[in-house]
Amino acid sequence: MSFTLAIVGRPNVGKSTLFNRLVGKRLALVDDTPGVTRDLREGDARLGDLRFVVIDSAGLELVEDDSLQGRMRRLTERAVEEADICLFLIDARMGVTPADEIFADILRRKNAHVILAANKAEGAAGDAGALEAWALGLGEPVRISAEHGEGMDDLYDVLRPHA
Numbered sequence: 001m002s003f004t005l006a007i008v009g010r011p012n013v014g015k016s017t018l019f020n021r022l023v024g025k026r027l028a029l030v031d032d033t034p035g036v037t038r039d040l041r042e043g044d045a046r047l048g049d050l051r052f053v054v055i056d057s058a059g060l061e062l063v064e065d066d067s068l069q070g071r072m073r074r075l076t077e078r079a080v081e082e083a084d085i086c087l088f089l090i091d092a093r094m095g096v097t098p099a100d101e102i103f104a105d106i107l108r109r110k111n112a113h114v115i116l117a118a119n120k121a122e123g124a125a126g127d128a129g130a131l132e133a134w135a136l137g138l139g140e141p142v143r144i145s146a147e148h149g150e151g152m153d154d155l156y157d158v159l160r161p162h163a
């Protein structure tokens with residue numbers, strides 16, 4: 001038995017970077033420009049001896065555009081519905097933003113099984129943000145750096161029971 005993991009969160013928190021690290025192929029487009037990944041992408045993930053399906057969901061891009069915001073919300077909800085577990089990413093360097101709160105609400109409303117991760121937590125710059133993430137009420141944030149591959153052993157530990 002395996003599981004499907006959806007990576008969700010607002011734009012620029014590093015969802016596609018983590019997806020690419022887990023899948024090992026550049027299937028998802030990563031770009032500094034918010035709004036680049038607008039669809040669900042699926043890949044076969046490997047993390048240690050774990051094999052699972054991972055979904056890269058688009059974030060809440062261009063929040064000033066209501067129709068697009070609605071579309072992103074629906075996309076996130078679809079990802080949640082397709083997944084067994086949601087990995088909810090926040091940016092540890094930015095701390096918890098209003099957009100993060102919106103996503104936390106979506107996940108709570110959908111009754112999703114959520115694992116919270118504070119990404120970009122390499123070095124000390126992510127310490128405050130990772131602490132702040134506790135306030136989302138979604139449990140202990142796993143500190144990771146998708147870009148530098150840090151915290152992957154901790155991510156393994158929280159995913160292992162679901163395999």
Ligand code: GDP
Pocket residue numbers: 009010011012013014015016017018029030031032034035037059119120121122144145146147148
């Ligand atoms: P997405 O919009 O959530 O898919 O985010 P992306 O994966 O496109 O990443 C957005 C930006 O954050 C890119 O410039 C990435 O290089 C950067 N990024 C992703 N992960 C990390 C990380 O662990 N640390 C740092 N410092 N930057 C990261």
Ligand code: MG
Pocket residue numbers: 015016017029030036037058
């Ligand atoms: Mg992306």
